Amino acid sequence: MKRNFETVKRIVIKVGTSSLVMPTGKINLTKIDQLAFVISSLMNKGLEVILVSSGAMGFGLDVLKMEKRPTDIAQQQAVSSVGQVAMMSLYSQIFAHYQTNVSQILLTRDVVVYPESLDNVTNAFESLLSMGILPIVNENDATSVDEMDHQTKFGDNDRLSAIVAKITKADLLIMLSDIDGLFDKNPNVYEDAVLRSHVPKITDEIIKSAGGAGSKFGTGGMLSKIKSAQIMFDIDGQMVLMNGENPRDILRVLDGEKLGTYFAKTK
Template structure:
């Protein structure tokens, strides 16, 4: 596969996987993807890199568990479904990671926890201890208590934003967002046949935001706009981000090997230190 400027060797990586990669369109769990993700992240961890997983899917998994075809409109029902789904999600992850000899630890966050300095520092201390113990933290928004109606901010709105906040707060070198799309395109490929892949972005511009489309499936809340916001946050913090298709998590190995997969978001300053290949 064609090479592009390599990533600066990332020591600490945050991987975010979206609901659409974990759940089939009919609502069934994609156990193959969950198993492969556990295998890949466990292997990366054993090679000496620090890994944090941000996983969506609590409500989607809950809908599947309860055999519901539609997400209910009221907040209390959504929170109850998220509680059921999060429990099942972690049970599966724990089983799959354990089969590869990898310990994981659950971290549920709300925005206000990250807004207040004391609580934020406590959370960051927990993350640091977990990675020091060779554990992979598995992060999700605490949907059972996070609602928009409270006076203080509790929701992140989507896990793209959550993953970028976790990555920048922990000074991660690289954020990998695995989604149901291959990369960033010059336009929405679903509606524009002239859309072409954009392999490299060094600045997230207003034009990029205006070209971004909406969300993908009924199970997920994110879209290209949220991914661009995450990329902007990473670039501003001096990190890098790759957006790629999460259908086969083994793609992470190729990304870390420097292959031109998905879209790499990196600052111009990083470009000076990157080597171009063939």
């Protein structure tokens, strides 16, 4: 199926922790700079962009010189709180180099569940985009909880990015990952695994081909990406799952090159 993004006006880009933090735990400055260049270039062309960024935990571990994620929830929240400040500070500096203003929106699930707060956050997005400002979104890890009577966590930022795309009526969700896309089976196990170029609907076979959890710094896995694609299908949107190794590949994708896996209904 030909990929045609000529009518796309509003894009949500999701970047995972593995794209921002190197396996050593150090921040990948080159990758973040490339991402800022690409997003600023798209905005200069008149596109509206929202960035959903993981990384608070990874940044926090780096700032606090901790080698691994703490097991205690309160400590996790503290590390994420420190990391969120460090991450936004770096984003602000690097995007400023490309003359792009950024803002921060931290969400919990209850914000998008209750109509009044949903209206407020939707208005915030619209105001920022109309002013040419890049909203950078993350889950509010320092306060979100996941208890039976008070669930405020989205689960992971794959799902969060799809929900943000839904409430902002985005045309396209681009999900950057540490894999090339969706394969018919696990490419880390099977050498003959084949990359799926186009997925027109989420079937049982597609779900079964999904693996487990993601990197040691992040929380998402392939199943969460497939569930995100289903949310995009539900709103007649499009999604591209692609490798985030070179953020400039986003420009190639928008030019119609068949990189990654394209999730879109067949028309």
